[in-house]
Amino acid sequence: GAVVSQHPSWVICKSGTSVKIECRSLDFQATTMFWYRQFPKQSLMLMATSNEGSKATYEQGVEKDKFLINHASLTLSTLTVTSAHPEDSSFYICSARIPGLVPETQYFGPGTRLLVL
Amino acid sequence: AQSVTQLGSHVSVSEGALVLLRCNYSSSVPPYLFWYVQYPNQGLQLLLKYTSAATLVKGINGFEAEFKKSETSFHLTKPSAHMSDAAEYFCAVSKSSNTDKLIFGTGTRLQVFP
Numbered sequence: 001g002a003v004v005s006q007h008p009s010w011v012i013c014k015s016g017t018s019v020k021i022e023c024r025s026l027d028f029q030a031t032t033m034f035w036y037r038q039f040p041k042q043s044l045m046l047m048a049t050s051n052e053g054s055k056a057t058y059e060q061g062v063e064k065d066k067f068l069i070n071h072a073s074l075t076l077s078t079l080t081v082t083s084a085h086p087e088d089s090s091f092y093i094c095s096a097r098i099p100g101l102v103p104e105t106q107y108f109g110p111g112t113r114l115l116v117l
Numbered sequence: 118a119q120s121v122t123q124l125g126s127h128v129s130v131s132e133g134a135l136v137l138l139r140c141n142y143s144s145s146v147p148p149y150l151f152w153y154v155q156y157p158n159q160g161l162q163l164l165l166k167y168t169s170a171a172t173l174v175k176g177i178n179g180f181e182a183e184f185k186k187s188e189t190s191f192h193l194t195k196p197s198a199h200m201s202d203a204a205e206y207f208c209a210v211s212k213s214s215n216t217d218k219l220i221f222g223t224g225t226r227l228q229v230f231p
Contacts, residue, residue: 032217105163108160110160
């Protein structure tokens, strides 16, 4: 069964509003969670890495004030897209690294499609 | 810097035919290489990974990949395609075996015709 879930699976919002996306590790404790975005016909691009209880580490070019990441517990990380604009429309994917789970890999959520009008 | 190139955004094969999905990488350090598969409405899941042990890596669902340093390639193959193999396949490279800092290719959509 699925190891990581995301909610919502898709969301449509108006320009200027904020959108929160949840990433949950089901039945396992995730020490590290990752957030990616994927544009059509392009590869997944890592946005940030977050460890439970500490600030997220953002990749170069990713605005930390635009994409707020909170990793408050070992099973939940949230990504908030603040003051969303049409160019933020994308597919957002989270993943989790779960110590002790075999195979040793990132476990990915099914993604959240965001459309900003 | 590391990068991955997947040749062919779409590949179509008949059921029972050989599947070959191409992946070439660029890396300034010995790479760790991965293939992930994504079925509709599901998250990416690991098919197989190369971590500097055997160059021929066997994965789930009958897939395998061969690491060829001289060709900087890590092509994914399966001798006989099944309808259930239809999905999106991603090749990825990393500097570490724990899959942190994965660099993904653009993906290849595999279609399997009866």
